[in-house]
Amino acid sequence: MKNTFDVAIIGGGINGSSIAYQLSKLGKKVVILEKGTLANEASSAAAGMLAAQAEMEHDGPFFQLALKSQAMFPSITNELLTYTGIDIEFVNKGMLKIAETEELATALKSQVLFQQNWDSGIQWLDATLVREMEPALAPTVAGAMFLPNDGHVQPAKLSLAFAKAAEHFGTEIRENTEVLSFIYENGVVKGVNTSAGAFYCEQVVVATGAWAADLMKNTGINLTVYPVKGECFSVKPNKPIVHRSIFSDKRCYFVPKRNGEIYIGATVVENTFDKQVTAGGIATLIEQAVKLIPQLKDAPWERVWAGIRPQTADGIPYIGEHPTIKGLFVAAGHYRNGILLSPLTGKLTAQLLTGQVEDEQFLSAFRIDRSQISIS
Numbered sequence: 001m002k003n004t005f006d007v008a009i010i011g012g013g014i015n016g017s018s019i020a021y022q023l024s025k026l027g028k029k030v031v032i033l034e035k036g037t038l039a040n041e042a043s044s045a046a047a048g049m050l051a052a053q054a055e056m057e058h059d060g061p062f063f064q065l066a067l068k069s070q071a072m073f074p075s076i077t078n079e080l081l082t083y084t085g086i087d088i089e090f091v092n093k094g095m096l097k098i099a100e101t102e103e104l105a106t107a108l109k110s111q112v113l114f115q116q117n118w119d120s121g122i123q124w125l126d127a128t129l130v131r132e133m134e135p136a137l138a139p140t141v142a143g144a145m146f147l148p149n150d151g152h153v154q155p156a157k158l159s160l161a162f163a164k165a166a167e168h169f170g171t172e173i174r175e176n177t178e179v180l181s182f183i184y185e186n187g188v189v190k191g192v193n194t195s196a197g198a199f200y201c202e203q204v205v206v207a208t209g210a211w212a213a214d215l216m217k218n219t220g221i222n223l224t225v226y227p228v229k230g231e232c233f234s235v236k237p238n239k240p241i242v243h244r245s246i247f248s249d250k251r252c253y254f255v256p257k258r259n260g261e262i263y264i265g266a267t268v269v270e271n272t273f274d275k276q277v278t279a280g281g282i283a284t285l286i287e288q289a290v291k292l293i294p295q296l297k298d299a300p301w302e303r304v305w306a307g308i309r310p311q312t313a314d315g316i317p318y319i320g321e322h323p324t325i326k327g328l329f330v331a332a333g334h335y336r337n338g339i340l341l342s343p344l345t346g347k348l349t350a351q352l353l354t355g356q357v358e359d360e361q362f363l364s365a366f367r368i369d370r371s372q373i374s375i376s
C-alpha cells in the first residue's frame with residue numbers, strides 16, 4: 001500500500017526529529033509529517049541553553065530527565081557530526097545564575113547546596129569573583145551560582161541535524177503536510193489523514209509542540225498544552241562582552257554564540273499563537289539587559305524574533321501512550337526546555353514504542369492521562 005510506514009511522527013520540530021532519529025536507527029520505517037517546514041517553530045526560536053540546573057530547583061523525574069538529557073550532549077554532538085556533517089555548536093563553558101539582591105543571593109546559596117548533590121563543581125561566587133569571571137556585569141550584581149555543565153547549542157542546527165541523521169537511517173520527510181485526524185479501528189491506530197492524503201502505519205507519535213492539544217482533543221484526551229510566546233533579540237559586538245551564559249531570575253538571559261552573536265531573551269506572553277514581535281516586549285528586554293550589562297547599549301543590533309513555547313498545566317511534558325488507543329503516542333509540552341530535553345525525549349519515546357523503557361520512573365511521571373483527564 002502507498003504511504004505505509006512502521007511509524008508516522010507528526011511534527012518536524014526538534015522532538016519529532018530526535019524521535020525519528022532514534023527509531024530509524026533501530027531499523028523502523030519512519031515518516032515525519034510536518035505542516036510547514038522542518039524546525040520552523042519553537043525549535044528555531046530557542047536560545048539553545050541546556051539549563052538543567054539553572055531552571056530546576058527540585059528533585060524528581062523531570063529534573064532527572066533534564067540531567068540525563070544534558071549528559072547526552074557530548075555524544076549526540078559527535079554522532080550528529082558523523083552522520084550529517086552538521087556541527088550543532090555545542091559550547092560548554094557553563095552558566096552564571098546571578099542574584100541581583102542580597103535576598104536573592106540567600107535563596108541562590110541554598111540552591112547551590114541542593115545542586116551540589118548532582119554536580120560538585122557547582123559553586124557560589126561572591127560579587128568580586130563574579131566580576132572577575134564576567135567583568136561586563138553591573139556592580140549591582142550581588143553574587144552568582146556557577147553551573148559548569150549548563151552549556152548551549154545552536155537549536156535550529158540541532159533540530160535539522162536530528163532530521164538529517166534520521167534521513168540517513170531511512171526516515172522520509174514530508175514537509176507542507178498537515179495531519180488533520182487519526183485513523184483507528186477497534187482501539188488500534190492505523191494511520192493519519194493529512195492534507196496530502198492518508199498515511200498508514202502501526203504507530204503514530206504526536207510531536208506537535210504547542211499544537212498538540214488540538215489534534216488530541218477528538219481522541220477523548222484533553223492535553224493541557226497551551227502556547228506561550230517568547231520574544232528575543234540579538235546583538236553582535238565587535239569583540240566578546242560576555243564569555244558564558246548569564247541567567248537572571250528577572251527572566252532575562254544572555255547566551256553568547258560561537259558566531260559572536262549574543263542572544264538575549266525572552267518575554268513570556270501566555271495563550272497566543274501570534275508570533276509578532278512587539279516594541280513593548282523588546283523594550284522591556286533591552287531595559288533589563290542594559291541594566292545588567294551596561295556595555296550592551298553600544299553593541300551593534302543584529303535581529304529580533306519570536307516563537308511559541310508549548311507549556312502544560314503542571315509544567316512538565318507529556319511522553320506516553322494513549323490509554324485507550326493502542327499505538328497512539330504523544331511527546332509534547334516541553335515548554336522552556338525542549339532543546340535540553342530533545343536527546344532523551346527521542347530515546348525515551350523510541351524505548352516506549354519498542355516496549356523497552358529502561359527507566360520506569362518516567363513512564364508514570366509523563367503519562368498523558370495524568371490528572372485532568374476526560375476520557376469519553
Ligand SMILES: Cc1cc2nc3c(=O)[nH]c(=O)nc-3n(C[C@H](O)[C@H](O)[C@H](O)COP(=O)(O)OP(=O)(O)OC[C@H]3O[C@@H](n4cnc5c(N)ncnc54)[C@H](O)[C@@H]3O)c2cc1C
Nearest residue numbers: 011013014015035043048049179209230307337338339340
Ligand atoms: C524564545 C524561546 C526561547 C527558548 N529557549 C530555550 C532554551 O534556551 N533551551 C531549551 O531547552 N528550550 C528553549 N525553548 C523551548 C524550546 O524551543 C521548545 O520546548 C522546543 O523547541 C519544542 O520542540 P517541539 O519539537 O516539541 O515543538 P516545535 O518546535 O514547535 O515543533 C512542532 C512542529 O509541529 C508542527 N505541527 C503542528 N501541528 C501539526 C500538524 N497538525 N501536522 C503536521 N505538523 C504539525 C509545527 O509546524 C512544528 O514544526 C525556547 C522557546 C522559545 C520560544
